[in-house]
Amino acid sequence: xxxxxxxxxxxxxxAAKIIDLDKNTLEILKQPKRVLQVAIPVKLDNGKxxxxxxxxxxxxxxxxxxxxxxxxxxxxxxxxxxxxxxxMTWKCAAVNVxxxxxxxxxxxxxxxxxxxxxxxxSRGYIxxxxxxxGPYKDIPAPDVYTNPKIMAWMMDEFSKLEGFxxxxxxxxxxxEVGGSQGRGFATAQGGFYVLKEAMKKLNKxxxxxxxxIQGFGNAGALLAEILTENDxxxxxxxxxxxxxxxxxxxxxxxxxxxxxxxxxxxxxPNTKNLTNVELLELPVTILVPAALENQITKDNAKDIKAEIxxxxxxGPTTPEADEILxxxxxxxxxxxxxxxxGVAVSYFEWVxxxxxxxxxxxxxxxxxxxxxxxxxxxxxxNKEQYNVSMRMATYIxxxxxxxxxxxxRGHI
Ligand code: NAD
Numbered sequence: 200x201x202x203x204x205x206x207x208x209x210x211x212x213x214a215a216k217i218i219d220l221d222k223n224t225l226e227i228l229k230q231p232k233r234v235l236q237v238a239i240p241v242k243l244d245n246g247k248x249x250x251x252x253x254x255x256x257x258x259x260x261x262x263x264x265x266x267x268x269x270x271x272x273x274x275x276x277x278x279x280x281x282x283x284x285x286x287m288t289w290k291c292a293a294v295n296v297x298x299x300x301x302x303x304x305x306x307x308x309x310x311x312x313x314x315x316x317x318x319x320x321s322r323g324y325i326x327x328x329x330x331x332x333g334p335y336k337d338i339p340a341p342d343v344y345t346n347p348k349i350m351a352w353m354m355d356e357f358s359k360l361e362g363f364x365x366x367x368x369x370x371x372x373x374x375e376v377g378g379s380q381g382r383g384f385a386t387a388q389g390g391f392y393v394l395k396e397a398m399k400k401l402n403k404x405x406x407x408x409x410x411x412i413q414g415f416g417n418a419g420a421l422l423a424e425i426l427t428e429n430d431x432x433x434x435x436x437x438x439x440x441x442x443x444x445x446x447x448x449x450x451x452x453x454x455x456x457x458x459x460x461x462x463x464x465x466x467x468p469n470t471k472n473l474t475n476v477e478l479l480e481l482p483v484t485i486l487v488p489a490a491l492e493n494q495i496t497k498d499n500a501k502d503i504k505a506e507i508x509x510x511x512x513x514g515p516t517t518p519e520a521d522e523i524l525x526x527x528x529x530x531x532x533x534x535x536x537x538x539x540x541g542v543a544v545s546y547f548e549w550v551x552x553x554x555x556x557x558x559x560x561x562x563x564x565x566x567x568x569x570x571x572x573x574x575x576x577x578x579x580x581n582k583e584q585y586n587v588s589m590r591m592a593t594y595i596x597x598x599x600x601x602x603x604x605x606x607x608r609g610h611i
Contacts, residue, residue: 201493203282206518211285214594217585224602224611228288231258231281237327239305241312241319251320253305255328256284257337261604264335265301266291266542268342268371269324269353275304283342286513287542290535292597294574296546299601301337303328309344321349322356329360334367334553340545341371351376367552370545379548381563382541387421388564389540390511391429392571393532394485397507400579401530409483411435411505413442413475414490415454415464418511418538422487423451431485435478436464439490442478443470479503488515495520503529510534525588533590535597536574543570 208229215225234256240248254277257265267287270280280302288300305324309317331337341350350372358365366377374380381388398405410431412419415438423433432448440463443449449470457467465472479486479499486505488494492514495503500520508524508531510516516524516531524531544567551557558566574596582592605611 201517202278203492203514204278204285206514207282207285209518210590210594211598214591214598217587217591218595218599220598220602221611224605227605227611228259228285228598228601231256231284232260233257233331234277234281235328235331236277237324239320239323239327241316241323243316244313251305251307251323253303253324253327254280255303255331255337255339256280256301257331258284258300258302259288259601259605260299260337261601261608261610262288262292262299263297264299264333265337266296266298266340266545267300267302268340269303269305269345269349270342271305271307271309271320271344271349273306273308275306280304283513286535288601289594289597290539290542292600293535293578293593294539294543294570295600296543296570298338298542298546301339302342303339304342317349318352321345321352325353325356326360329357332357332368333361334365334549338367338545338549339369340542347371347373347378350378367549370548370552372548377548377552379544379551379563380558380560381567382544382548383417384421384425385544385567386418386511386538386541387425389543389567389571390418390422390487390509390537391425392540392568393537393575394507394509396572396575396579397509397530397532401506403484403506405430408432408485409434409446409448410485410487411444411478411481411483412487412489413437413478413494413515414488414512415458416489419487419489420451420455420458422489422511423449424455427451434483435473435481437473437475437478437490438464441465442473442475443467444473444478444481445470481505485509488512491515493517495524497523500524501527503527505529508532510537513538521588521590531589532575533593536578536589536593539574540567540571543567 500523
């Protein structure tokens with residue numbers, strides 16, 4: 200199994216080589232600036248105390264406070280959190296929001312906890328990492344298996360401990376307690392905006408374009424809906440229990456109801472059931488991995504027929520697969536750009552919290568579109584200038600911005 204932190208370091212080294220990055224800067228950027236490990240005791244409903252291990256990694260803060268989600272998952276590890284915090288540094292820099300990169304995680308299966316235990320864990324985690332977080336230090340957000348409800352508990356705990364209302368300490372909150380309009384579908388919406396730009400560059404018409412989406416959750420299902428409303432034909436989708444396919448296109452609104460009723464997308468009327476592996480290899484214009492890491496590997500990359508890959512998931516393509524896709528001239532819009540809509544609207548949420556003045560949905564979406572298009576165009580310019588993949592082009596954009604901030608501030 201690939202070590203995610205080693206992968207992240209390799210990607211950085213590759214970008215550094217292309218731009219001839221100063222060696223000292225590279226040495227600093229290869230490691231997170233700070234990693235905190237915490238022990239969080241939770242009194243279980245059966246009266247026993249269980250101590251959970253958590254982490255918060257701050258990779259770089261030269262462009263601003265650290266920013267990144269909190270993951271509650273049994274497979275959380277220090278290396279995973281360190282890698283994710285480094286990717287957050289690049290993501291924030293790529294879309295030019297004034298943050299560094301951070302990430303947190305707790306080793307836990309939240310599905311095994313009662314609501315009361317989950318609340319204790321969430322509050323306990325914030326209490327333990329409080330010395331290093333805050334609206335001007337490090338601003339967490341949701342990630343895998345954490346959600347707006349958990350963000351509200353965490354914001355409340357921090358505010359209580361500080362002694363004043365502090366909504367800007369965390370983003371992804373419910374609207375009623377300082378969340379932003381548009382945050383719920385920001386990742387899908389941001390992905391849609393960059394896809395639109397990529398389509399223009401390749402002279403493609405949405406009306407003649409088919410899409411396969413792996414993953415029918417927050418990111419994948421919302422993108423499917425946006426795409427069908429904008430003339431694309433979504434021909435295949437999958438979830439953990441299997442995939443469905445129809446060359447005529449899938450009615451996404453009805454599919455959502457089917458998933459609610461049956462718990463899965465498979466067996467949807469007028470579609471053919473496929474395996475998850477088959478979905479990835481369909482002859483479509485656009486393939487959207489929106490589920491897990493390491494889905495496109497050296498074993499299946501050569502069989503992918505899509506012309507554009509929009510990485511809504513984090514890390515869906517292994518470095519070896521990436522080389523094969525590039526050789527086959529497939530335009531891969533990398534995760535740090537394709538799914539950056541989430542952190543972009545998190546930034547808008549934080550700005551609104553600090554001003555205590557709130558925007559309507561239209562205003563948020565206009566700002567998101569401008570920001571995503573700018574990021575895509577800047578990366579695309581690098582792609583042409585350096586003759587590299589869109590992933591490397593986005594890394595170059597980000598690494599240059601971060602190293603330049605480090606230089607200006609005297610961090611190197
Ligand atoms: P989610 O839990 O809402 O949805 C995940 C979906 O993937 C589910 O439908 C699940 O059934 C499906 N899935 C799981 N295993 C699968 C498999 N083997 N094959 C096909 N489908 C499978 O999660 P999400 O929030 O949509 O996140 C998905 C990805 O997008 C993750 O990599 C996440 O890090 C990334 N992402 C999400 C956001 C966001 O705002 N939601 C932001 C940035 C990145």
